Amino acid sequence: MADLAVRLCGVRLKNPVIAASGTFGFGREFHQLYDIGRLGGISVKGLTLEPRGGNAPHRMAETPSGMLNAVGLQNPGVDAFIARDLPWLLERGLAVIVNIAGNSVEDYCRMAEKLAPTGAHMLEMNISCPNVKQGGVAFGTQPDSIYQVTRAVKARAAQPLMVKLSPNVADIAENARAAQAGGADCISLINTLTGVAVDVRRRRMALGNNVGGLSGPAIRPLALRMVWQASRAVSIPVVGMGGIMTGEDALAFLLCGASAVMVGTANFADPFACPRILQELDTLLAEQHVRKLEEVVGAVIEN
Numbered sequence: 001m002a003d004l005a006v007r008l009c010g011v012r013l014k015n016p017v018i019a020a021s022g023t024f025g026f027g028r029e030f031h032q033l034y035d036i037g038r039l040g041g042i043s044v045k046g047l048t049l050e051p052r053g054g055n056a057p058h059r060m061a062e063t064p065s066g067m068l069n070a071v072g073l074q075n076p077g078v079d080a081f082i083a084r085d086l087p088w089l090l091e092r093g094l095a096v097i098v099n100i101a102g103n104s105v106e107d108y109c110r111m112a113e114k115l116a117p118t119g120a121h122m123l124e125m126n127i128s129c130p131n132v133k134q135g136g137v138a139f140g141t142q143p144d145s146i147y148q149v150t151r152a153v154k155a156r157a158a159q160p161l162m163v164k165l166s167p168n169v170a171d172i173a174e175n176a177r178a179a180q181a182g183g184a185d186c187i188s189l190i191n192t193l194t195g196v197a198v199d200v201r202r203r204r205m206a207l208g209n210n211v212g213g214l215s216g217p218a219i220r221p222l223a224l225r226m227v228w229q230a231s232r233a234v235s236i237p238v239v240g241m242g243g244i245m246t247g248e249d250a251l252a253f254l255l256c257g258a259s260a261v262m263v264g265t266a267n268f269a270d271p272f273a274c275p276r277i278l279q280e281l282d283t284l285l286a287e288q289h290v291r292k293l294e295e296v297v298g299a300v301i302e303n
């Protein structure tokens with residue numbers, strides 16, 4: 001049996017499989033199906049300073065080998081999460097990664113301050129959000145704004161800071177370096193790719209928000225390429241995601257430089273996806289006589 005434990009910026013994960021933000025809620029529904037404490041970690045649904053009701057329907061559309069979503073960050077707000085959901089999650093025995101979203105640098109900073117005295121293990125900063133003060137261009141698309149928001153939040157965060165990079169950019173390596181320069185303890189990627197779907201009978205955009213985020217196996221080769229490029233550009237750990245459905249997919253991300261992986265859309269197709277992927281990865285590593293997970297991280301042979 002391989003030792004699957006990972007140390008991610010000082011936080012111990014019992015294995016590298018983490019439930020991805022927005023696809024696992026706060027874990028309660030999945031815990032009715034299996035003990036979520038078996039997973040390495042959970043990244044909770046993206047939280048904002050104030051509660052949000054989210055976008056008008058439709059919020060999801062099925063696409064070839066994937067899905068588009070425009071949920072619009074529906075969430076109960078960071079205060080309700082800290083009071084109601086965080087204590088329950090901290091008793092489950094997995095790393096709790098708190099995903100935060102904001103429309104200004106101040107929003108992110110205030111959330112980091114509110115989370116500082118809690119027992120949350122790590123923050124994941126979703127920077128695929130519009131920067132209202134800079135005309136609504138997403139923080140995650142410009143190296144300079146990535147650097148600025150990372151630096152400001154790092155100065156207030158008590159927990160290690162993971163910066164979640166957007167794939168809707170020209171140069172992922174440059175953005176990974178900007179996060180590192182701003183003081184990120186690790187990076188995660190990729191978030192969803194922007195897309196639209198059309199209901200041709202109604203001649204109308206399928207999603208209430210028109211534009212949605214594409215996820216699932218359709219984005220996996222692109223996600224793998226970005227994880228590979230980003231991991232070569234920085235010295236901090238990288239957490240990889242994008243279309244992971246099986247243990248083989250997870251291993252491909254580890255080989256391309258990810259120290260751990262997140263599983264998102266797969267949870268909708270198979271509610272047992274996370275423990276299944278973990279089991280498949282374990283079997284695959286045992287077949288390859290791998291004793292420690294680090295042996296495979298970044299070990300892909302390039303041509």
Ligand SMILES: Cc1cc2nc3c(=O)[nH]c(=O)nc-3n(C[C@H](O)[C@H](O)[C@H](O)COP(=O)(O)O)c2cc1C
Pocket residue numbers: 020021022023045046047069071073099126164190191192214215216217219241242243244262263264265266
């Ligand atoms: C319905 C849905 C909601 C999501 N909500 C969030 C979110 O709140 N915050 C965030 O950082 N990412 C969010 N994501 C992105 C996922 O965490 C992940 O980055 C992306 O879906 C790619 O992984 P996958 O192909 O395994 O789903 C969401 C994805 C989906 C499908």
